[in-house]
Amino acid sequence: MEITERYFFQEDQQAVIHLPQRPNGFGILYIGGRSHYVENQESCLIHHVDKKGMIEYFRSQGYTIFTCNFYGRHWGSDQAVFLANTLYHSVMRKETLNPAIHIIGEDMGALLVCKLFRNSPIRIRSIVLINPILNLQDELEMERKNIVFFKRTLHEVLNAYQTNHLNFALKQGCNFYENITPIKIYSSTRNHYKWKNQIRLIEQERLSRKLDFSLLIFHEEKKYAYARDIHHFFKLHQKVL
Template identity: 45%
Template sequence: MVMAVQERYFIMEGEQAVVHLPERPNGFLILLLGDVNHYVEKNTSLWHQNPGRRQFIELLKEEGYTIVYSNQHGRHWGNDEAYRLTKRVIKETLRTEILNSRIHVFAEGMGALLALRLMADHPGMLRSVVLYNPCLNLKTYLEHEKSNLFFYKRFKKELAEAYGEDEAIQERAVELPSELWKRTCPETMVRIFHCVFERTYPLDQHSRPFAETLRERKAPVELTVFLPGKQLADFAGPVRRFLASRNQLRKL
């Protein structure tokens, strides 16, 4: 008996990407946008190596979802290079697989900066967006890092590597994410999961004000705050129910 292909690797702009293929496809694509520790290399990834993340993917595959993600040039902080690569990965996956053209996005941490850009620039591409402990405001993140000189210097170095040495360009990059809050499409459904004691991207600096801004614009958003101890796989049930509701509402 011939075994079905479960995943397919490909190279895009010198970065490795992977598509996870379900046994019974439901026709919908989920794009994963990871945090600073995200990687894809040598035919493996963080989502393979971490048991909880692997379980999360398998549970989504059981529902029939095709899942794609790529390595994104390291700590990109939402730069143009990572954004262009993200759009090309989406386009390539939709070209090679039989899928609905409107996609779901699951973004964690730094990956939310790319999700924000997609929400502002390409709302017609998105079926829904799920954010998990997201980084949504680089300006407040920079201020937050100033409390520890080591972390502040590290972030400034990463920012220079992502955007170049020009201080004016770096300042513009820091300002952009929060400016995008009012440019995101008010019809894109957003579901946020945020740990109340998340230290890197605090709830009251990222998810809560972002959700309040969306509510002020009458945009659909749900924010769930949780305590430490839960693993990503614990959210597979709520995520699956949320995605299923968007499949029904947006099915073409």
């Protein structure tokens, strides 16, 4: 019987490696957002119909995809960054993979990705961001329009950063302006405020520095329908091993 998933614990969080039938030697670290989970021997990447289609396509192309629970709603906390680092090294020991990996960050996962490429020993080949949250402070300001959502998000952020002081969390932000790693952002038409403001700013800053950047705007219902386009982007950055 073919083994397609291998579950294990990384620190105290459940993790999973989604295994291809014919490995191509390249790995993808998937860092999800608010609906992301790996628990009870189950992964949202195979229980969410559209995400499963995307993951199955990557597997069919030989990619090894790995992720973990990241403490739930992590909001890019240092604890989650440390876990991502240990997960990477654990997978590198378990699987025969090129040490330079691709990363997909969705929603708040982008906050964690940003910190990884700023100050992590992980070798990152390319980055894909799907409907990313790029700035924690801006996200909280948008949430203020609905006091119920704002209070919930504020509680999550303080809990993730293990602090009672919001400024402590906000001071740990970062940006995608300077790192040379190629980046492609997939942003929904519903996400118009972010791609007209935050994402366009990143685009301007990176292109002014002659750093690799591309953007694709899509309809929300097709969020996970761009696996082939992502694969094409990945392949562009696999020529140098």
